[in-house]
Amino acid sequence: MATLLIATSVGLMQAQSLYMPRNIKQAYQKGTRSMDGKPGKNYWQNSARYAITVTATPPNRTIRGTEDITYTNNSPDTLTILVFKLFLNSHQPGAIRQAPASPDYLTSGIHIDRYAENGATKNWRDAGTATWRQVVLTKPLMPHDSVKLSFDWHFDISLESNREGMLDSTTFFLAYFYPRIAVMDDYYGWDRTTFTEAQEFYNDFNDYTLTVNVPKDYVVWATGDLQNAAEVLQPAFAKRLNESMTTDSVMHIATLADMTGGKVTAQQAVNSWKWKASNVPDMALCISNHYVWDASSVVVDKKTNRRASVQAAFLDNAADFHQMVRFGRHALDWFSNNLPGVPYPYPKTTIVQGFADMEYPMLVNDSSTPDLNFSRFVAEHELAHTWFPFYMGVNETRYGFMDEGWTTAFEYLISQADLGYEQATKNFLNFRVNSWIKDPSAEQDLPIITPANILSGAALGNNEYGKAALGYLALKDLLGDVEFKKSLHTFIDRWHGKHPTPWDMFFSFNSSSGKDLNWFWNNWFFSHNYIDLAIQKVESSASQVTITLQNIGGFAVPVDIVVTFADGTKETFHQTPAIWQANQKQAMVKLPIKKKLQSVNLTGGVFMDADAKNNSWPAH
Ligand SMILES: [Zn+2]
Secondary structure: OHHHHHHHHHHHHHHOOOOOOHHHHHHHHHOOEOOOOOEOOOOOOOEEEEEEEEEOOOOOOEEEEEEEEEEEOOOOOOEEEEEEEOHHHHHOOOOOOOOOOOHHHOOOOEEEEEEEEOOEEEOOOOOOOOOEEEEEEEEEEOOOOEEEEEEEEEEEOOOOOOOOEEEEOOEEEEOOOOOEEOOEEOOOEEOOOOOOOOOOOOOOOEEEEEEEEEEOOOEEEEOOEEOOHHHHEOHHHHHHHHHHOOOOOOEEEEOHHHHHOOOOEOOOOEEEEEEEEEEEOOOOEEEEOOOEEEEEEEEEEOOOOEEEEEEEEEOOOOOHHHHHHHHHHHHHHHHHHOOOOOOOOOOEEEEEEOOOOEEEOOEEEEOOOOOHHHHHHHHHHHHHOHHHHHHOOOOOOOOHHHOHHHHHHHHHHHHHHHHOHHHHHHHHHHHHHHHHHOOOOHHHHOOOOOOHHHOOHHHHHHHHOHHHHHHHHHHHHHHOHHHHHHHHHHHHHHHOOOOOOHHHHHHHHHHHHOOOOHHHHHHHHOOOOEOOEEEEEEEEOOOEEEEEEEEOOEOOOOEEEEEEEOOOOEEEEEEOHHHHOOOOOEEEEEEEOOOOEEEEEEEOOOOOOOOHHHOEEOOO
């Protein structure tokens, strides 16, 4: 035991070289997390079983729901309260939102009509405009015990759609649509963050059954597996859907003529579409009586030949969406076999035409665009979210850079496969880097580790997307592709289905690579750095040139040094971020040369330099 204690305290001392908030430190001291980057021996997380029924009768905008939740307390603490998330209250006039809302976006929020604990109905105090509500349990919930909760509720779907809402008068997209128990974790306790429509997910892994009651002629697309296709679809359509599960071809499950001709669904007043999903962080769904429906499938695990279904639901006049199943198949194939290189972990996905450009587990809500390349790009980004945050359970509310950052890095890598290096790099610079690196404002330089729930605007967006993606791409360059992928897989293997913090990720990469990368994590994730390199000095002899680089912005970026010789020929020498390990302000690079030197230039690819004027020698 003494040896173990010493080892633990040494580990903690080493970790001091990364800033660690006090609540994270306590988690390591309690052994819920481990300094080697694994879940600790005392790791726990809570989970629930949700049985939800919702009823929609478009064009009536009122949605009614009932649910039974069985919530299990796996923590070592007795729970005296529960916290419920009521995200739809962000539609209320006066709710706290990061962006202004138009009148058509506003509703009266979510109304709880009945709440019960273990079968006993209790008074529910209205949450007002709050997006969460704390409830004192009648009977405290002991460790390893569970409580049964029931809700009846209703809400009006908003006329204007954002992440959810009405897509048209008879097409509804429902997300955040049910009362959900907040995450209680080992480092924050209950998640009491307000949903301001900026942060998206921090959810437990739950098992769901979902019944969606809709009038005949409405099709439902939802997270999970459809349990009763033979009951809700007419035989020919159930057969087609079934056939799509084993073919690489894109099948038209239902055309516009099929949909409007009343041919697709069972002809009874109400159809109850039953869905099931296990170990997922959330459910979402779309209903329509005129969206057309394509489907195919793709092998996502070549070892077992496991296929995933790829479906799309859209307006017949959306030209890009007629390609969407093809795009989806390509994305699942590429992400499963390249990076992250982990087989798509779900049985299916559906890409729905909406307005959000937003991911849900097994469901994507994307706008239609006239540019096929851009439509594919957005679909790829949202599908990449399957791994981060959904499979990996990261706390996107506070550490969105573990969600959007990884997704944006994968987005750039698949774009290279789609469009080639030059075009993908140009797009990434325009879309993800330029607005940040060209803006000298203080909020652009806040450390990426800053909790995202207190950020807004440019600081939030760039910390989560562009800067974080560049950090991961710099890490890939530093470790090399093989070591990077191995370490990423180790992190994914250790933490999928759990709730890793940034420190778990940093420590996991340290231990799996066998390298102390804390200098790199500090440089990219805990600093006010940006990207600006300069050539300070160039000295050459007949056989060697020594280039002194100054790191003005501070980020440990890779760089290409392009040497031009007197005869007009050029040679490019790639430098990984390792050149900044010893001294993050200055690096001396010695390169072998055989010809007379004429000039030296720095190019960074996606690592765009804030000031390119000092990147050349001789200066001009
Ligand atoms: Zn995203």
